[in-house]
Amino acid sequence: MKKILISLGFLSIFLVGCSKSEITESKIIQSDGIYNYYKGQANEKIESITLTTQNGTVIDGQVNGTEFMTSSPALLTNEKTLVVINFENGDILEENIDFPKRKSIDNYKDFAMKMNLFISEINENAKTRFPESQSDGTSIISLENNVTTNVNIQDGQIIGVNLSTTGDANKEMATILAAFQTIYQSNNDGVAEAYNNTLETKRTNSFSSGGFLFTFSYNGENLFADIIKE
Incomplete structure (x- = not known):
């Protein structure tokens, strides 16, 4: 019985380790007057999402099950950001998101x-x-x-x-x-x-x-x- 428990435990860890949480669809939205948005959906439930701007500011995003949305103030220069998604299953996904520069009115x-x-x-x-x-x-x-x-x-x-x-x-x-x-x-x-x-x-x-x-x-x-x- 002890060996079975160990075996089952190993199997459970192996399955979690081999699971691949990933983004299945996403898009950048730049029609908002104030912010750039990055939103989408993953194949697993999300616990939290953050976006780190070029100047190091960390912004918490919004999560609803497998859906997510995060944002950053629009700039007149191209902006490179880092998005980190923490999944409920323990997986962590990092993604570099580049927001194209806006034009001045x-x-x-x-x-x-x-x-x-x-x-x-x-x-x-x-x-x-x-x-x-x-x-x-x-x-x-x-x-x-x-x-x-x-x-x-x-x-x-x-x-x-x-x-x-x-x-x-x-x-x-x-x-x-x-x-x-x-x-x-x-x-x-x-x-x-x-x-x-x-x-x-x-x-x-x-x-x-x-x-x-x-x-x-x-x-x-x-x-x-x-x-x-x-």
Whole structure:
């Protein structure tokens, strides 16, 4: 009996040692105005996932069974990151993920001045204002009429804009979008159609116009609008 137990124990360890936890599907998402995302699925349940940026910052990702998602703030330079996945079976997987550089929308100060002017001209009830002086990094710069405005700035350049709301009071989000399209010559009915389609279906929709990508999506009851330079 003792030999059988040892044999079974050895067999168990051998099977675990020979099992191969791996990623079965994955993709990089760069349509968000603030972050780059790396998401996918594995063949085994995941316990945790972390991403280490080039400057050594460790960011915890999200896990749901075999699915995972992690993120890193978008940059104007290519970024090499290290993703470490810890599986429930004890396996550890390390993977190097390279995020391609983003493009600048505009000098942030110029962007802020123009946006503030046009927002007030388009809708006197809209209250969002972009501070003309803002530090590099990702920041929430406004919360007005139930619309949260996030920006991502690097070296004084704005990389992306992210808007979110659970109920757009006084057409605040629509006004910000209209101001941007007017300033950067990206007016197109397709942007409005994508926006309305997401409102109706709660599915993600994107549209390119004037060299910019507009993406609309839902997460729970939150509606998001992201703008990046293509």
